[in-house]
Amino acid sequence: MSQHNISTVAHLIAEPVRAVILITLADNCARAASALAEVAGVTAQTASSHLAKLLDGGLLKVEAKGRHRYYTLAGPHVARVLESLASVGPVSQAWRTAPNSSARELRFARCCYDHLAGQIGVAVTRGMIEHAYLVQRDEYAYELTPRGKSWLQKLGADASEPFADRVEHANRCLDWTERQYHIAGALGAYLMNVFRSNGWMTRFHKTRALTVTPAGWEALRQQLGIERNDELDAQAKFDTLPLTKYRDTA
Structure with a gap:
């Protein structure tokens, strides 16, 4: 360039x-x-x-x-540029403890172009790695494992989708609020579509923010070991219970 x-x-x-x-x-x-x-x-x-x-x-x-x-x-390349620019520089404690509900909602879970980002996006990625559904292929990409393809089938997803056979089907996207990686690329988009079509996540009207439904919390716990904990506070306005933290159930 x-x-x-x-x-x-x-x-x-x-x-x-x-x-x-x-x-x-x-x-x-x-x-x-x-x-x-x-x-x-x-x-x-x-x-x-x-x-x-x-x-x-x-x-x-x-x-x-x-x-x-x-x-x-x-295209998604523009979204990646925006996310990468947002990740440059430190995230202040003021952001992490922001009283603004919109900021908390975006940090909790949001659409990053066509895939899941935020605390839940990072937790899902960690859960897939811990359950051997996903491995890090190199600095820039993940790879879906045979066990991961079987898991997708159990979710009702079609693991024969063309993306599963493409080398770069799961990009590593640095989350600008968490400074950890979540899944982007075709696999990231497919996962978010599955989560939403299964009724596990819904989108706030006219915003990038997503919320996890009660059925979604149960599915995340069973499928990936993501348990409720008050570290994730963005949904406090919708749910008086503590929210989530990743827990390995394997």
């Missing part, structure tokens, strides 16, 4: 309004320009100008549906 490309992309991301737009779209959901203008706190005309620059810079793509145009990130 040339120095020019790096500086161009960095300039696009650095502008505060554009940064908000990109982060808002990091859940892989399409949004209209009006919705992005609202979340960024700018006029429709200003948002349109920023969106045009992000499109020209290759960070966004747009799809027309009737009279409306809907914007998404250009």
Whole structure:
């Protein structure tokens, strides 16, 4: 990558309004320009100008549906850049103990483009490794084991999916709030889809945050040994019980 490309992309991301737009779209959901203008706190005309620059810079793509145009990130590579940038520098104790409920919710569990991130994302990754469903292949990737494929089948997932036979089906993504790795790539996306389709996790309206359902807590305990503990506090507003911590049941 040339120095020019790096500086161009960095300039696009650095502008505060554009940064908000990109982060808002990091859940892989399409949004209209009006919705992005609202979340960024700018006029429709200003948002349109920023969106045009992000499109020209290759960070966004747009799809027309009737009279409306809907914007998404250009791909998971853009989400990885945003997550990587967010992970640069220390996470202060102020962030970890933030009284803001939105911050706690995002730290607990969130969509990182198309895969699960946050404390629960890290716990799921650790659980899969401890149960020998997943191994670290190299610095950048995990690999699903034969035992892991069998486990996916028990969850109702189709382990014959093409991603299971691809070399890079499970990227290691550094979680910017936890400073530990969670699963990205095709396997990460597939897992989140399975968790949501099984009713174990639901998404907060118009946010990246996810919540674990009662059935999800039981499934996480049985499948991966993730037990409730008050270290994870993001769901306190929904559940008066202590939340979770990873526990190995193997």
